[in-house]
Amino acid sequence: MKLARRATPADAAPVADPARTLAFLADLSQAFAVSLDLRKTLPEAINRVADFMHAEGASLFLLDPATHVLECRICVGPVDMTGARLAIGQGVVGLAVAENATQIVTDAATDPRVWRAGDEASGFVTKSLLCTPLGTAAGPIGVIELVNRRDGRSFGPEDAEMLRLIAAPTSLAINNARMANDLVEQQRMKREFDLARKLQKSLLPKRRRDAFPVLGVNLPAHEISGDFYDYFELADGRIGFVAGDISGKGLDAALLMIRAASLLRWIGKDGVAPGAWLARANEELCETTHDGRFVCALVGYCDKDATNVQFAGAGFPPVLVYRRGAFSEYESGGPPLGIMAGIAFEQHEVELNGGALYAFSDGATDVRNAEGGRLGGAGVRELIARHATAAPEARLRALLSDLKHLKLVDDTTLLLVERPRVHDAQVLLEHHMPARAEYLREMRNVLRKLLDQLGIEPGLRDRLVLAVDEACTNIIRHAYGEECDGGIGLRVSRTDDVLSFELTDDAPCVDPGRMRPKPLGECRAGGLGIALIDTVMDTWHVEPASARSGNRLVLRKRIEDKGFA
Amino acid sequence: MSGIESEMVDGIVLIRLSGEVDLSWSQQVRHAVLAALEKHPAVGVELSQVSYIDSSGIAALVEGFQSARARGSSFALVAVSDAVRAVLELARLDRVFLIVADPAAMTPG
Secondary structure (H helix, E strand, C coil), rough: CCCCCCCCCHCCCCCCCHHHHHHHHHHHHHHHHCCCCHHHHHHHHHHHHHHHHHHHEEEEEEECCCCCCEEEEEEECCCCCCEEEEECCCCHHHHHCCCCEEEEEECCCCCCCCHHHHHHHHHHCCEEEEEEEECCCCCCCCCEEEECCCCCCCHHHHHHHHHHHHHHHHHHHHHHHHHHHHHHHHHHHHHHHHHHHHHHHHCCCCCCCCCCCCEEEEECCCCCEEEEEEEEEECCCCCEEEEECCCCCCCCHHHHHHHHHHHHHHHHHCCCCHEEEEEEEHHHHHHHCCCCCCCCEEEEECCCCCCCCEEEEECCCCCEEEEECCEEECCCCCEECCCCCCCCCEEEEEECCCEHHHHHCCHHHEEEECCCCCCCHHHHHHHHCCCCCCCCHHHHHHHHHHHCEEEECCCEEEEEEEEECCCCCCCEEEEEEEECCCHHHEEEEEEHHHHCCCCCCCCHHHHHHHHHHHHHHHHHHHCCCCCCCEEEEEEEEEEECCEEEEECCCCCCHHHHCCCCCCCCCCCCCCCCHHHHHHHHEEEEECCCCCCCHHHHHEECCCCCCCEC | CEEEEEECCCCEEEEEEEECCCCCCHHHHHHHHHHHHHHCCCEEEEEEEEEECHHHHHHHHHHHHHHHHHHCCEEEEEECCCCHHHHHCCCCCCCCCECCCCCHHHCCC
16 A cells, blocks of 8 residues: 655645635545445545645554554555554554544654654654544544655644544544444344244244143243253153253354254153253263353153153252142252263152143243342242142243243243143133123123022122122223223133133233232222232233233132032 | 112111122212211111122222221111121121121210
């Protein structure tokens, strides 16, 4: 980039012609506007600046925002300084940035600001210098430097003013190009993220419509998830299941997840015992994972009726088994995968006997409760117990809905293993009413009649009617507000010995956190309805009826044998 | 049918409710109870003919109870039906209210 300049007669009488100056600035701006590629536009521009300013040399330094080092990116003139690096405050160039002000050097030989290493190396004699920072709203991003006027005189205030005018469109062009580049980079990253997300989703198993003992669900806290789950059938009729959690977030965690998920699936398909399954995956991951990432995993098998479950965990949160109102907890049998080779993993074998096995990635226990504390293992147990009577799918949905309304700080995966229910829900009643208080009475009559037909004893019948009525009242008063044309759908169904009352509205989505029962026996007028529902029903929860609007309030009650006549 | 009637019995204002007390008219119950307490030092709400009551009806009674307490008036639930008693018990309010079999059991003033 060395261009020798010869002195022309014009060099003797530079600048100070406003028409010529304006034309030059217009040309410069035009050149920048043609292309966002600074590698093309900037050298050409700096050449023109040197010519216009009648300087022997000109260079452009850009500030690296990360390292705060100024580097000479373009240089025209007798000495090529391209690649020279200066700290902020070093030399005249560094000073222009440090002070965000133009620097004029009239006698380079004596001026202490001048950095002379360039001259000593090349034999070139610097006489006069002019430096102007490239200003932006966020501070200087670089410097234009001119060396020696061709007429031999020193740079003066007029030159300084002119260079300041030139610096403006130059910094604008550089800033624009950088922002455009950032945008392109963001779009590229988004495309990569989208791809990774699609790939991840494609790895999750399809939901089974038939009676199947394993159910999984994954709730990503961010765009892409580090969590995964999987299940598959073996030739001998057993069912294998996997849940995993990759340390860290972002694209490389997502890619490791894809690898770990396929690895665990392929080993599991061989039918090896869970401990050996993890050990083999660990060996493989230790050989190939070196960036400090690791994989927490739970793997296991069950039979089709989920009577017997074998499993082993690697750095995975304890597995919970809920059986007839009591919890058992099973710790992981070893550290996370991918950290240390040659480890054996202890495995557990559990007779479920109608109980349910829950595996939660640590996202579930990391969820923040309303008070901002971690939900923790006890909180998760409480959620499980609260929804225990719901059918498996509905239960997972309810658990998710609760977790969602608490703030998720990490990806959350839930895996449920239990004996599939043989009976589908049997719909007993579908009733629709306008969401107005004067229609409550009719609803109560219809419901009372149904419960009588089911043979439910009058005391329980009246309590159930009351709870459903309170739920409708709550929808009319709080979901819809006083006056409305909306409706309420009531659907009563029975699954085995559990009655479900589903109330659907099309009001704006409500925040279940605001539906809190007040303590009973407290002599206050408000909040009593929810407390009554809470007392009468085994479980209840609110979920969005659709993605757009509407709520589904689900109340459940297990009816003991003597309850049904 | 549902309804509100009011009469003086032994120096006590007795508000007789009947039918199913729910959101559709519990506001009227509330107004009737609070209005009676403004004028009389002893008010009873007779509930023997109430076959159903919801939380908004209970809330009206709770407000009456609180208002009476603030004024130093007497307030009682009279001849409570089984249906009402079941809800009061469920809400654990059966021991909060003064519940009497007939208005004569209320001490005026």
